[in-house]
Amino acid sequence: MNTVTKQESAATQVQDDLRVRCHLQRPDFTLDVDLTLPGRGVSVLFGHSGSGKTTLLRYIAGLERANGTLLFKDQCWQDEQHFVPTFQRALAYVFQESSLFDHLTAAGNLQFAIKRARGKVDKEDFEQAIDLLGIHHTLKRYPHQLSGGERQRVAIARALLSKPRLLLMDEPLASLDERRKQEILPWLERLKTHLDVPIVYVTHSPAEVARLADYLVALKDGRVIASGTLNDTLTQINSPLQQGEEASVVLQGHIRERDRHWQLVRIGFAHPEHSQDDDGSIWISDPEVGNLPPDGSTASASDNTGSHADDLDQPVRVRILASDVSLSLSRHDDTSIVNALPCIVEAISDDEHHSLALVRVKVGETLLLSRMTRRSVMHLALTPGKTLWAQVKSAALV
Amino acid sequence: MDISSEDLTAVWLTIKLAVLVTAILLLIATPIAWWLAHTRHPLRGPVSALVALPLVLPPSVLGFYLLLTMGPHGLIGQLTQSLGLGTLPFTFAGLVVASVFYSLPFVVQPIQNALEALGERPREAAATLGAGPWDTFFHVILPLARPGFYTAAVLGFAHTIGEFGVVLMIGGNIPGVTQVISVQIYNHVEALEYGRAHTLAGGMVVFSFVVLLLLYGFRRDQGAKPLL
Structure with a gap:
């Protein structure tokens, strides 16, 4: 069980992880999960559609109500007695399709997050987020004037500028075509290395798992079938994860x-x-x-002169x-x-x-x-x- | 032009009534529309039907029951009497209360449609960025649903200006108190003063046309669905 007794937490100092216990019963679907995710790096929730991965992410955000316990580092977000509403949890959420506010420009959307940020956002943070996601040219435009990839990058920047302690991402690339995916993936990788905020990332794509995951949780029919560091889970040869062509x-x-x-x-x-x-x-x-x-051909000739060293x-x-x-x-x-x-x-x-x-x-x-x-x-x-x-x-x- | 000071009084009274009723309606209708747009409560159906009732009822029926409830033996009447306010029928306040009931669906429904069209996503996104419920309402929902609120205000205003049956039932025909334009037109026609009736009636036609023109023009800019 993942309940922390006082002695334990005193012994191990402050808890630095995310403990998720969740039981949700729907007519056609049961989600039953008991997990501890690391307090740093990218944890990927992986599974096919209907596996419950998005529901689990929404539960962590407080957007989905279910029985259970949620402990994030030193905070209790939910237990039998308490429920901390979403806006009081220091998290940010990137939805599958960008959820920018249509009545605000890209800059206005970023300002919305900065005004309500959980920490001080200085000019440097602002510049860094814009550089990190390459959205300088979008700032004066409204969401409907942006491409899908640009909208999603603005949405990610907006999430970062709200200074979350936990970043939740629900298939942020799923609504994009292959080219746009390739356009955003490098930004996500930069995010991972430049940011000291734990990320919980939902995807059904093995390629995204391979590229981004530090910690992997595989879900099937509302249950966890494998979880651990990427290396550990992928090399468990008797895990259902490694059956078939994709092993x-x-x-x-x-x-x-x-x-x-x-x-x-x-x-x-x-x-x-x-x-x-x-x-x-x-x-x-x-x-x-x-x-x-x-x-x-000309480009590859010039490449051969050693521009990649x-x-x-x-x-x-x-x-x-x-x-x-x-x-x-x-x-x-x-x-x-x-x-x-x-x-x-x-x-x-x-x-x-x-x-x-x-x-x-x-x-x-x-x-x-x-x-x-x-x-x-x-x-x-x-x-x-x-x-x-x-x-x-x-x-x-x- | 053939417009008397009584006519001008009627015009002014009508505008005053419509402005006041529209303001009250926006305040009352918004929470009702919010609740109807988001609830799964079993009372949703009955409440929707109740709000929409003035759409189908003859104004005289509505006016008749409002007259009874606001009268000395009615529920509202007893309440206003116990508060030392007397009874509402044949007063301007009575007209305001009646108009609020009468125009309610015209204000609730556009707001409700606008809120339903927004869906949950803007609220969820705002919450994940740390915005509380009121903050979200004023800085996200209200601006996003603004066309719905405009439509609601214009419809509420225009519909209140055009009311006749309810006014006659509970307000009567008191100059400067309850004698609105539509009643004044009726008076002129009864007195065979067709020229004076024309001035007011023609004015109403032009006013209504311009209002609808603005409304449809505005809504086309927004790329929205037809009005009703």
């Missing part, structure tokens, strides 16, 4: 080297909490080159599908796969299709998943502790 891991790493001739980059990855040195590295396609327009050693995330990792007993040089890493088998589990298995291997401290047939598991005589080579066919920067 993957997300590695945190750095761009270590760039091969301009073959347009490849070498990503060094390490366990975020354990090692300073890289556990290993893999070569993948250089995303900078891949994103160039097809007719940008500045992103070396930048932190990046790489998503590797379990189906793109194969295992072999010896190192092969006569294969098209260039990335071969020495590894140790940790665990083996059945996939949802009975012919398949999911194998978790360790490269240094880093975990990878590999999907193969059960016959191959037998054939290679895989057992926990066995050392072999993991071949990574492809991976994507996210």
Whole structure:
């Protein structure tokens, strides 16, 4: 149970997390959740539509009434006796479709938040939010004069300027097309690194999970089916999350080297909490080159002169599908796969299709998943502790 | 032009009545409209019907029952008497009270429609930015629903100016007290003073046309649905 006794809280000083207990009964839907989310970083609530993730977020905001307990850091937002109304909770909420006030300009919308902010907003904060989201050109315009992506960025800036202690985001990209998504995602990543406010982020997109999540909660039919840090949840091979085609891991790493001739980059990855040195590295396609327009031959020529040196050693995330990792007993040089890493088998589990298995291997401290047939598991005589080579066919920067 | 000082008194009285009634109605109708727009209470249906009743009732029926309730033996009458105010029929105050009932649906419904069209989202967004309920009402809801309030005010005003049956039933025909334009036109026609009737009646036609023209023009700018 997540009730905090006085002795406990005295021993661990001030609670620094968000405790959510919620029971909601509707004719066609039950939400039953008992969670503790970290007080920093991005916690993603992940699930398909109807899983209850938005309802849970609205419950945290106080927009949805349900039985339960809500403790945010040192504050009690809801228990049996109390209910703190939304406007008295120091939170901000970014809705799925932008909810800017139509009667105010973008600047007016930001001012609305600043006037009611939970802390002092100085000119520097204002400038920072505008820069962070790149909305300087929108300020004098009304919401209906902005594109969907611009409206959503203004809405995010407005949320930041209300100086929340907790930022809630409900699929902020869902109402946008793919191009606009790509337009906003980098802003969200900057937000994550520049801001010291915990974010609870709802999405049904595995790509957004891979890109943004530090902590992951997977919901299904109103229940939590997996929760933990991104690495832990993704490498739990018996979790329902990792069944099927999408089974993957997300590695945190750095761009270590760039091969301009073959347009490849070498990503060094390490366990975020354990090692300073890289556990290993893999070569993948250089995303900078891949994103160039097809007719940008002149641009790519100038790119080859080394304008990207500045992103070396930048932190990046790489998503590797379990189906793109194969295992072999010896190192092969006569294969098209260039990335071969020495590894140790940790665990083996059945996939949802009975012919398949999911194998978790360790490269240094880093975990990878590999999907193969059960016959191959037998054939290679895989057992926990066995050392072999993991071949990574492809991976994507996210 | 053929306009006497009695006619001018009637015009002035009518305008005074309409302004006062519109102001009172905006104050009363807004909370009613708010409640109707947001509640799921079982009384929502009956209250809606009650508010809309003056739309379908003949004004003489409404006037008749208002006369009884405001009279010495009626509920309102006894209340006003116990407060030392006497009874309301055949007074200007009585006319104001009756007009408020009579024009209520014309003010409640545009406001209610505007609030319903806004939905929950602006209120929720304001709350998540730290705005309390009153703050939200005055700085978000009111400006966003402004066209609805304009429509309500204009309709309430115009409808009060045009009332006749209710006035006759509870106000009678007292110059300077209850003798409004519509009653004065009736008087002129009864006395076969068609020229004087024309002046007032024609004025009403022009006034009403201009009001509706402004209203529809304004609403088209807002891209809104037809009025009623």
